[in-house]
Amino acid sequence: xxxxxxxxxxxxxxxxxxxxxxxxxxxxxxxxxxxxxxxxxxxxxxxxxxxxxxxxxxxxxxxxxxxxxxxxxxxxxxxxxxxxxxxxxxxxxxxxxxxxxxxxxxxxxxxxxxxxx
Amino acid sequence: xxxxxxxxxxxxxxxxxxxxxxxxxxxxxxxxxxxxxxxxxxxxxxxxxxxxxxxxxxxxxxxxxxxxxxxxxxxxxxxxxxxxxxxxxxxxxxxxxxxxxxxxxxxxxxxxx
Numbered sequence: 001x002x003x004x005x006x007x008x009x010x011x012x013x014x015x016x017x018x019x020x021x022x023x024x025x026x027x028x029x030x031x032x033x034x035x036x037x038x039x040x041x042x043x044x045x046x047x048x049x050x051x052x053x054x055x056x057x058x059x060x061x062x063x064x065x066x067x068x069x070x071x072x073x074x075x076x077x078x079x080x081x082x083x084x085x086x087x088x089x090x091x092x093x094x095x096x097x098x099x100x101x102x103x104x105x106x107x108x109x110x111x112x113x114x115x116x117x
Numbered sequence: 118x119x120x121x122x123x124x125x126x127x128x129x130x131x132x133x134x135x136x137x138x139x140x141x142x143x144x145x146x147x148x149x150x151x152x153x154x155x156x157x158x159x160x161x162x163x164x165x166x167x168x169x170x171x172x173x174x175x176x177x178x179x180x181x182x183x184x185x186x187x188x189x190x191x192x193x194x195x196x197x198x199x200x201x202x203x204x205x206x207x208x209x210x211x212x213x214x215x216x217x218x219x220x221x222x223x224x225x226x227x228x229x230x
Contacts, residue, residue: 043209043221046220049218106176110159
């Protein structure tokens, strides 16, 4: 799985958009970009994933550059409850019973996002 | 909705003692995983089970054994606990065929003295 690089920490004002960047310059053509977050002491929570098109769900938007070497997670209206560690992960999808990447996720250090009042 | 349930939530062991962490999921997922997280670190994969009846080593398997008891349950055993195994352990599950989204439990906090 491709390695990712994220800034160690970021700050955001409550109500503003939080834009979290991730570099994955060695990403392969079949590798997806996943975002998870971990609120203090809890298990990680899935946010969103994408391959090459931009994606949006009720939690966030994911913008992937055309060359797929970087992406940005956008929390459109950050709240205090969004304070967490955000992990950007790149991995190949589960394909068939003979494959070996059965959802293995390699977590890096992530970005500590602090949302201020 | 229970999701992924881990027991116990907290445990203190002495060096050399053994224990088993239990994990159960009620989402009919095929794949299950055990991760550990040390202070200030990301999660590291210990073992995983792609489907019932199979288990494979992850990044840091030494000192651990696992059992996929059935589709719902995946246990992690420490045969002879060491202080280096002091950590927070997370169990997760996923549907093999769909998005690969992992659902995590609340974690089990283990201290080895």
